[in-house]
Amino acid sequence: MDDDSLQARWERRTEVPLALASLLYLAAYGILVLARTLPAFWRDLSLVVLLAAWALFAVDYAVRWRLSGRGLSFVATHWLDTLVVVLPLMRPVRVVKLYEAVRRRRGEGRLTLYTRVIAYAGLSVGLLGFTGALSVYHFERGAPGATMRTFGDAVWWTCSTLATVGYGDIAPVTPMGRLIAVGIMACGLALLGTVTGSFSSWLIQVFAREDEERPPGG
Structure with a gap:
């Protein structure tokens, strides 16, 4: 039976938007690193996207921490999520969950x-x-x-x-x-x-x- 707690429902609703935000984060970082000759406007826009995605990851982490009701033990048991907030370049790896999320929403088998x-x-x-x-x-x-x-x-x-x-x-x-x-x-x-x-x-x-x-x- 699926977990119907507030935390589980939050995670189900945010997994696709966060996966897309992860791709945007990676694209923005790639532009900043590789496209050094781009006009300043596009580099500034990439930086804004980068920071906005990072802030979104931090908000998601804070909400899940609050909904878990576990205090500091949440940090210890979710060390990978904590690492992703500190080092958001690891976040795009979680995009691998996107395919399964889309299949579930369409009612397709795992x-x-x-x-x-x-x-x-x-x-x-x-x-x-x-x-x-x-x-x-x-x-x-x-x-x-x-x-x-x-x-x-x-x-x-x-x-x-x-x-x-x-x-x-x-x-x-x-x-x-x-x-x-x-x-x-x-x-x-x-x-x-x-x-x-x-x-x-x-x-x-x-x-x-x-x-x-x-x-x-x-």
Whole structure:
């Protein structure tokens, strides 16, 4: 039975608008980082969109905290949401919930568990890769001794880091760039473990089902 609490109803009503706000946040940040030659008006507009989306995330967090009635324990049990408010560049990853929300509103069935895991992991990798490349490039470009000179370099470094390969031809040199690198490494390991574990579990279930259906002595 679906949770009908005030907090659950708030989350159901806001998940699609917040997902769209996350995409706007990412687009605005991308413009500020990459389109440095744009007229000042468009850059200022992007900054306004960025700050407005950030404020929306903070209001959503505050409302859910208030509706939960759990005090400071809400912060501890919702550490990822807290991190997203402090580091809103992580927010676009939650866009992966948008597809499921739209399906539920249309009355369509949910995807199977393993399909959801694979789909969410794939979308998360794409969004994490793009946001990671943007953020690390923001801090690395122009830094003394930086090997990450273009956004293409940042994308290449992010892909190799998420894949846990780490060629070492490009590496961040600034403190913030290295901090972002640690986060991307952790996310890459977590996503790889999630997909591998889900796929292994699915294979085990398939083999177990085949054994159950096999005639005795077959």
